[in-house]
Amino acid sequence: MITETGEALYHVLLNLVLREKGLGALAAAFSSVVNSTIVILDSEFNLLASSDESTTHTYEKLKARLLEKYPYFCNQGRIVELDDVQCLSCFLQPVQAGTEIFGYLCILDDARKIDAMDVTAVEQAALVMALDFQKRIAVEEIERRYLNDFVRDLLEGRMESRSNALHRGTLYKWDLTKPQVLFAIKLVTPLGQGISYASIEAKMHYLQKLEKVIRSVIIAHSNRYLVAHLGDVNVMLLIPKSETPASIKEESIQIARRLIPQLQKGIENHDMVVKIGISRACYDFFDLPTAFHEAVESIQMNVEMDLSHEIVHYDDLGINRLLLRITDTKELEKYCEEHLGELIRYDEEHETSLLKTLSVVIETDGNMKNAAEKLFIHYNTLRYRLRRIKELAGIDFSSWKKVARVVLAIQVYHIIQARKKGEEARRAPFVKP
Numbered sequence: 001m002i003t004e005t006g007e008a009l010y011h012v013l014l015n016l017v018l019r020e021k022g023l024g025a026l027a028a029a030f031s032s033v034v035n036s037t038i039v040i041l042d043s044e045f046n047l048l049a050s051s052d053e054s055t056t057h058t059y060e061k062l063k064a065r066l067l068e069k070y071p072y073f074c075n076q077g078r079i080v081e082l083d084d085v086q087c088l089s090c091f092l093q094p095v096q097a098g099t100e101i102f103g104y105l106c107i108l109d110d111a112r113k114i115d116a117m118d119v120t121a122v123e124q125a126a127l128v129m130a131l132d133f134q135k136r137i138a139v140e141e142i143e144r145r146y147l148n149d150f151v152r153d154l155l156e157g158r159m160e161s162r163s164n165a166l167h168r169g170t171l172y173k174w175d176l177t178k179p180q181v182l183f184a185i186k187l188v189t190p191l192g193q194g195i196s197y198a199s200i201e202a203k204m205h206y207l208q209k210l211e212k213v214i215r216s217v218i219i220a221h222s223n224r225y226l227v228a229h230l231g232d233v234n235v236m237l238l239i240p241k242s243e244t245p246a247s248i249k250e251e252s253i254q255i256a257r258r259l260i261p262q263l264q265k266g267i268e269n270h271d272m273v274v275k276i277g278i279s280r281a282c283y284d285f286f287d288l289p290t291a292f293h294e295a296v297e298s299i300q301m302n303v304e305m306d307l308s309h310e311i312v313h314y315d316d317l318g319i320n321r322l323l324l325r326i327t328d329t330k331e332l333e334k335y336c337e338e339h340l341g342e343l344i345r346y347d348e349e350h351e352t353s354l355l356k357t358l359s360v361v362i363e364t365d366g367n368m369k370n371a372a373e374k375l376f377i378h379y380n381t382l383r384y385r386l387r388r389i390k391e392l393a394g395i396d397f398s399s400w401k402k403v404a405r406v407v408l409a410i411q412v413y414h415i416i417q418a419r420k421k422g423e424e425a426r427r428a429p430f431v432k433p
Contacts, residue, residue: 013129183279277295342392346392
């Protein structure tokens with residue numbers, strides 16, 4: 001099947017790698033030697049290069065078969081049958097360095113021809129291609145690092161001047177004169193806590209894996225986006241197609257809805273939950289730090305208020321949007337202490353949930369039956385808790401004015417807690433991959 005020795009083939013392909021001709025040239029060169037169609041896939045069976053672009057339909061069949069029958073591959077070549085009628089098969093050879101598999105070298109041809117193949121020569125070809133993969137990955141890592149620096153400077157308000165920012169934006173083909181929406185994407189536990197990573201490598205693994213999923217999903221919608229990470233939050237900047245605030249919001253939510261299932265599917269620990277916070281449209285890039293805070297605070301408010309929504313737009317925070325604009329946290333804490341201080345301390349000292357009970361009663365508009373069901377407690381237990389709340393906090397449920405103050409105090413409490421978590425997230429050190 002192969003007319004040249006494995007060593008000669010190795011030198012031909014290595015010369016292409018050294019001249020930086022790319023995977024397409026490697027596929028074409030190897031195809032000319034074996035006289036078969038060559039396809040190069042990444043580690044998740046996505047097409048990277050092909051010696052014959054007319055075989056797209058065959059590639060789709062190949063990917064479907066691989067995903068269906070071979071979810072995990074060992075580090076050796078194997079034959080995969082694609083079409084019994086046409087007698088079409090594929091020899092699948094991992095492209096790897098050590099135990100790390102970068103992708104796969106695929107030879108598509110008649111099953112009988114595949115059987116007679118020189119496996120040693122294929123392994124030599126895969127070895128050379130591994131060099132190209134490693135080089136490409138190294139370049140991507142450098143590009144990702146510089147892109148991360150650019151996005152980090154934008155979100156932390158560290159741009160020296162408008163002209164400097166616009167110039168750096170052009171390096172990444174990013175138009176900072178356009179309106180932008182910021183997505184904060186974060187993994188949390190079912191209880192809403194951030195993830196404690198075993199190591200920096202584990203953290204980078206998750207962040208980069210999510211970045212890859214985000215790119216694969218969003219590219220179908222637009223090529224006007226940037227993906228990076230800040231602390232333990234993945235960040236996506238999007239230039240929307242829509243123009244009005246309402247249509248931009250709807251477009252952003254629709255994109256987030258497409259992202260959520262794919263992101264959740266890619267998480268190795270399925271106990272983790274993906275949360276996406278979306279900022280309002282930002283019309284001046286100097287306001288991007290505010291947009292970042294909006295998106296992160298949306299997630300924190302969602303978690304703190306024990307909401308099940310996976311996607312939170314800043315505009316949907318209601319009165320919390322106004323409270324979040326109050327920068328004097330000490331004044332908010334004084335208001336909260338005035339109306340809820342005794343209740344909060346009692347909960348902390350006795351490990352009770354009276355504040356949550358009060359919040360649920362308010363959320364259900366005072367419907368005791370619904371509140372008891374939502375809290376999974378007996379109706380009489382709820383009545384007892386409310387009496388205890390009244391004793392501790394002096395809340396008079398017969399006065400609308402006093403109840404309104406308590407409702408506001410609860411919202412203030414959630415704002416304070418969300419702000420503390422947001423500050424912790426922003427203080428998280430930026431780790432370069």
